[in-house]
Amino acid sequence: MTTTMLPPEAAATLHPADLAALLELRPAPAAWEVLAALPLARRAETFGYLAPETQTGLAAIAPPRALAELVTAMDADERADLWARLPEAAREALGPALAAAEREDIRRLAAYPPGTAGAVMTSEYAVLRPDLTARQAIEALRGQAASKETIQVAYVLSPQRRLLGTVTLEDLVLAAADRRVADLMRTDPPCVHATAPAEQAARVVARYDLPAVPVINGGEAMVGIVTADDAMDVAEAEATEDFQKAGGTGGLEAGLRAAGVALLYRKRAGWLVALVFANILSGAGIAAFEETIAAHLSLVFFLPLLIASAGNAGSQAATLTVRALATGEVGLSDWGRLLGREVLVALALGLTMAVAVSAIGLWRGGPEIALVVALTMVLVVLAGSLVGLSLPFLLDRLRLDPASASAPLVTSIADVAGVLIYFTMAAALLPMPGG
Known part of the structure; x- marks a missing residue:
């Protein structure tokens, strides 16, 4: 399939990663035209696979209302990353179009320094109370699923948002319906501080084979998770930077293709x-x-x-x-x-x-x-x-x-x-x- 012709029906059937790879080869106006024709959820997922510089270029030409809809539909961590890359004028134009919850979430995630676990975490994680039964917990996860990054693992928090333990969806499904979450959860799970290097979160995910690692702040309250896919991105970026430095070039933040x-x-x-x-x-x-x-x-x-x-x-x-x-x-x-x-x-x-x-x-x-x-x-x-x-x-x-x-x-x-x-x-x- 050529990059100059991309029928809408083909764009609808391609995996978002494959579609994003094709859009990378098209001029920004043509790429946005294809994206705009997609359903909002698929548009946001495909947008997340685009290179950072491509995302920034598309955000610059997108109509304000369409950009606000897209940003709202994006995952929390990807939304914060895009916000950090936008020029100040673009932020001022986009901010009022976002709901208060999205603005606050962006402000909180974007406050962490680049390269830290807090900068790559997402705030969209499943939470359970320890006093729920397995049946109640499954119902609670069913209600949270649409807005969370993953429900494969749920995090059991105290009223002060202290991390008490974790429980998997498999544990809940296999347990007796009246078993309490407190009896099923794994206590003292591996976690990282929000200000720790992002590579540390990636190493914890790899070492313990986790779908996500919880992130806590200085007050020991849970503030987010770093998922396995984000950990892979961090590890890949770190390895790329090391290879570039090993060649005596330093890190090319934008990548070789975009570097002038x-x-x-x-x-x-x-x-x-x-x-x-x-x-x-x-x-x-x-x-x-x-x-x-x-x-x-x-x-x-x-x-x-x-x-x-x-x-x-x-x-x-x-x-x-x-x-x-x-x-x-x-x-x-x-x-x-x-x-x-x-x-x-x-x-x-x-x-x-x-x-x-x-x-x-x-x-x-x-x-x-x-x-x-x-x-x-x-x-x-x-x-x-x-x-x-x-x-x-x-x-x-x-x-x-x-x-x-x-x-x-x-x-x-x-x-x-x-x-x-x-x-x-x-x-x-x-x-x-x-x-």
Whole structure:
């Protein structure tokens, strides 16, 4: 099906995610025309699958009344996210068209800082009293279902909205009709504070295999839930940001497709310019050993190979460490244990690579060159691996993002170390003319 022709009957049968993918390829006026022809509930669901920048663009051209209807029908968390992205003038125009309940809900959810659990939670969750029977609880959930994100899990609250426990719909259906919710609920469920990082909520959802994790405020009152689908979005966004930082670009908030030339230039230029000056140290190291290089020109053949091996080993170690720190698998206290293990792994890798490169060394320069190259290979792989492992821990200790231990940074440090190690070994082990 082409993106220029989208019959109404096709739009009505496509899954909202698939329809949103097609609308992303259409100009904003044409996309809004398709959306406006859909029933309101389906329109809101499809709108929720659109990229943030697409949502903002459509909101700018939508008629005020139609936009107000759409915002009212959206899920609470998606509504708050859209509100936060709208220009101030658009908010002032939209606000009066919304009901008081929606305005208050938006104000409350939008008050949490970006990147926190509160910023991605929804206030549309099912609530039960502990004194209800199973039959009464099912009836209560039936009445709440239309306006809640999920009723798979209901949250049992005190009159002060303290979280007493959770009960699943399955528990209620299988229980005797006169069993009380207080007897069926699971007490002390996992929860997160509203000001905690959103990634923490995602980790709790994944660790305990929850459909949603409850969110509480500073007063221990429940204020919302982070659902599994929102947790997946958070995890995906965090992984994407880490990958971008690992490439030395920083986070592209709008995504690669929407990023302009100026944004891509700003994100990439800083690291590249800084690393130009860092790599001057490699040139200075080579210059310091001009006599050794002049006496043994075959050393130059192995220079790219050795420094690349150091950088590759460092990048591997850094990637594994950054990811483990990001997921909470390891912490600062694990550095010493991991360092000892990395020494053993790096030595094994270095020795394996040294055996391979020594044969080329014999062919290109004889046994003396082969010895220098083989010993250097072991040392540069060891140095690169230890830099790649330790730099993320150092940045984490300094309260900086470990993902900033990017491949370009680790590679540059390993390059400088590789040059110095290589020519120091050569100067120490190779004879000099007249020496």
